Amino acid sequence: MKSRIPVVLLACGSFNPITNMHLRLFEVARDHLHQTGLYQVIGGIISPVNDNYRKKDLVAAHHRVAMARLALQTSDWVRVDPWESEQVQWMETVKVLRHHHSELLRSLPQTEGPDHGRVGSTARTAGPELKLLCGADVLKTFQTPNLWKDAHVQEIVEKFGIVCVSRTGHNPKEYISGSPILHRYRHNIHLAREPVQNELSSTYVRQALSQGHSVKYLLPDAVIAYIKDHNLYTRDSS
Amino acid sequence: MENSKMEVVLLACGSFNPITNMHLRLFELAKDYMNGTGKYKVIKGIISPVGDAYKKKGLISAHHRVIMAELATKSSEWVEVDTWESLQKEWVETAKVLRHHQEKLEAGSCDHQQDSPVRGRPGQKRKWAEQRQDFSQKKSLEPKTKDVPKVKLLCGADLLESFGVPNLWKSEDITQIVGDYGLVCITRAGNDAQKFIYESDALWQHRNNIHLVNEWITNDISSTKIRRALRRGQSIRYLVPDLVQEYIEKHDLYSCESEERNVGVILAPLQRNTAEANS
Numbered sequence: 108m109k110s111r112i113p114v115v116l117l118a119c120g121s122f123n124p125i126t127n128m129h130l131r132l133f134e135v136a137r138d139h140l141h142q143t144g145l146y147q148v149i150g151g152i153i154s155p156v157n158d159n160y161r162k163k164d165l166v167a168a169h170h171r172v173a174m175a176r177l178a179l180q181t182s183d184w185v186r187v188d189p190w191e192s193e194q195v196q197w198m199e200t201v202k203v204l205r206h207h208h209s210e211l212l213r214s215l216p217q218t219e220g221p222d223h224g225r226v227g228s229t230a231r232t233a234g235p236e237l238k239l240l241c242g243a244d245v246l247k248t249f250q251t252p253n254l255w256k257d258a259h260v261q262e263i264v265e266k267f268g269i270v271c272v273s274r275t276g277h278n279p280k281e282y283i284s285g286s287p288i289l290h291r292y293r294h295n296i297h298l299a300r301e302p303v304q305n306e307l308s309s310t311y312v313r314q315a316l317s318q319g320h321s322v323k324y325l326l327p328d329a330v331i332a333y334i335k336d337h338n339l340y341t342r343d344s345s
Numbered sequence: 346m347e348n349s350k351m352e353v354v355l356l357a358c359g360s361f362n363p364i365t366n367m368h369l370r371l372f373e374l375a376k377d378y379m380n381g382t383g384k385y386k387v388i389k390g391i392i393s394p395v396g397d398a399y400k401k402k403g404l405i406s407a408h409h410r411v412i413m414a415e416l417a418t419k420s421s422e423w424v425e426v427d428t429w430e431s432l433q434k435e436w437v438e439t440a441k442v443l444r445h446h447q448e449k450l451e452a453g454s455c456d457h458q459q460d461s462p463v464r465g466r467p468g469q470k471r472k473w474a475e476q477r478q479d480f481s482q483k484k485s486l487e488p489k490t491k492d493v494p495k496v497k498l499l500c501g502a503d504l505l506e507s508f509g510v511p512n513l514w515k516s517e518d519i520t521q522i523v524g525d526y527g528l529v530c531i532t533r534a535g536n537d538a539q540k541f542i543y544e545s546d547a548l549w550q551h552r553n554n555i556h557l558v559n560e561w562i563t564n565d566i567s568s569t570k571i572r573r574a575l576r577r578g579q580s581i582r583y584l585v586p587d588l589v590q591e592y593i594e595k596h597d598l599y600s601c602e603s604e605e606r607n608v609g610v611i612l613a614p615l616q617r618n619t620a621e622a623n624s
Contacts, residue, residue: 127366127583134580144396181587273562303570303584306562321373328420330604 110149113235114140116270117207119191120241121309122155123165124140124334125175126326128307129153136240136270139299144195149235151185152207152283159197164313166339168192200239201259204267238268238297243277246296249286254321257288264292272299275306314342350386353379355529356446358430359504360401360568361394361410363593365585367467368392369568372424375499375529378558388494390424391446398436399613403572403604407431410463410595416588418600420541436613439498440518443526447496455545497556498522502532505555508548512618524549533557575599 116136123130133151144283155171156162165171168189170279191203212234244271249255254315263269271279279298283289289296315322317340322331332341355375361368373479379385397400403429405573407428414426426453498504522528532538537545538557542548548555566584574581576599581590593599611619 128585134582138579302574303567303578304563304565307564308562311562320377321423323373324369 111147113149114146115150115152115207115211115235115237116148116185117154117204117237117266118240119150119154119164119197119203120156120173121160121162122153122175123309124160124171124301124330124340125153125178126307126309126312127324128305130178130182130185130327131183131305132240132242132272132301135272135301136186139297140270141232143297146236148152148184149315151182151240153179153185153187154191154207155187157192157194157197161197164340169218170337170339174330174333179331180329181327183262197299199256201262204237204263206209209237209239209269211235218252220242237290238270240270240272242272243279243282244291245269246271246279249289250282253306260286261288262290268297270296270297272297275300275304275322284288291309313340317342337343350384350493351492352416353385353387353494354389354391354446354450354494355379355387355499356391356443356496357499358442359394359500360399360404361392361393361414362401362404363571363585363589363598364392364414364573364584365566365568367564369417369421369424369586370560370564371499371531372421373502374495374531374558375556376423379529379556388423392418392424392426393430393442393446394426394428396433397430397437400436400610400616401612402605402607402610403606404545405598405603406533409592409598413589413592417586419588420586436520436617440515440613442520443498443522445495448527450496451533452494453493455615457555485535495527497527497529500530500531502530502534502538505530505532508545509541512615512622513612514614515618520547520551523548523554527551527554527556529558530568532561533560533563535559557596572599572604576601576604 110126118129118132120129127255138147140148153175155168155175156165158165158168172187172189172192179187188207190206191198193264201317222309241287249260273279283293283296312322312325315325316334355372355373357368359368376387376390379387392414394407397407405483411426411428411431418426426568427446428444430437440462488617508514530538535557542552542555571584574584575593581593585593587610
């Protein structure tokens with residue numbers, strides 16, 4: 108029996124705040140990779156961006172990390188990692204990938220004789236792969252001039268790989284064919300289809316909150332309670 | 346003073362097969378909208394799952410659908426589940442369900458609170474008790490209906506447009522629903538809904554009683570898609586409340602077999618209305 112390649116999914120982003128849509132990305136991506144028969148998803152990481160990214164309305168990283176943590180309380184495979192947010196500077200996604208990949212390799216058992224039983228009988232199996240998980244909107248941003256370094260884009264698709272979840276109004280196949288680098292490594296870009304069309308975004312949630320509208324069922328209750336307790340995203344706080 | 350606001354109870358009828366986050370969002374959107382007009386105060390939401398006698402394809406037992414709805418509304422302070430409709434032996438027209446709940450409100454009774462298996466939500470009980478007190482006080486001062494909350498049917502645009510399906514609804518029921526009660530309809534395609542209202546005399550006449558609420562973001566979590574995902578072994582997490590997802594998994598509720606239920610059986614309203622038309 109051919110052993111599956113273990114994969115960890117890494118999602119970078121503002122998570123300002125985290126929503127059910129973000130949480131769905133992981134579920135959809137995992138299902139997709141499993142259905143290929145080639146991969147076994149063994150973990151997921153949410154990495155909220157550093158405050159120095161300076162995006163408009165970005166609330167403090169410690170809040171965004173705390174909210175993600177609350178949202179993931181009931182998840183048995185996805186966790187939040189504050190490393191990126193705790194760095195002094197904002198850092199490029201590729202560096203976050205490199206960091207987490209080396210952490211992943213370091214955490215593996217060093218001796219021969221495996222591990223989880225599902226990964227085949229050979230002593231040294233395929234090392235776990237770390238893939239960037241994102242929505243189709245992020246794939247589009249690879250085209251934005253000066254937003255990504257070409258060398259980084261190449262490293263991301265060549266060394267790591269992307270799992271891209273579809274989003275309304277986006278055509279990821281177009282983005283791939285429109286970029287030589289993406290096109291060359293298209294085998295390493297997995298396009299996962301979210302069967303449930305959902306335009307939910309953090310922007311929408313922030314808007315609703317500032318207008319005093321309910322956001323229940325758009326994000327976990329624990330996150331809503333946190334937002335309320337800390338008075339985040341009110342009309343005055345932006 | 347808030348006496349000038351009409352108190353409203355939002356009633357959602359449907360299969361809830363299963364209940365999803367989208368169903369729950371309808372209540373939140375409707376409440377924010379109605380409260381935001383300044384004319385209404387939404388005091389309660391009721392989920393009324395349809396009875397098994399509806400005979401819709403893939404409809405699993407009301408017992409499970411009710412429990413899932415109750416699990417889904419556990420964390421809600423104002424939305425609850427009512428089992429009256431689901432317990433009737435025969436299928437009940439929506440207009441009758443509305444009438445049942447309106448009459449209950451007029452009687453000022455708390456019966457359903459005691460019947461409901463979901464007790465022990467002190468906040469809710471307190472609110473209801475206060476309202477009951479208000480009713481009895483007001484009753485003694487001046488007669489009636491002015492202060493009784495009004496039930497309105499909460500729905501998506503699909504229900505509104507289903508009014509056009511032959512034999513699905515009795516025309517007198519449609520008139521009653523929009524005339525005596527009112528509709529709060531959540532829709533992404535406001536223009537289509539307005540056009541539909543315009544093209545129907547009955548709806549047009551009572552257009553002031555039809556509140557169209559715009560849903561700016563697509564949130565397409567239909568029960569059909571949930572059941573399909575489950576048949577394909579795909580995750581439904583974050584599309585339905587966690588408790589509902591766990592319940593479905595624990596009881597293995599949806600399968601290819603369950604989706605075949607009622608295949609070849611005529612939907613109850615179609616059967617009833619066609620029979621009456623032919624008699």
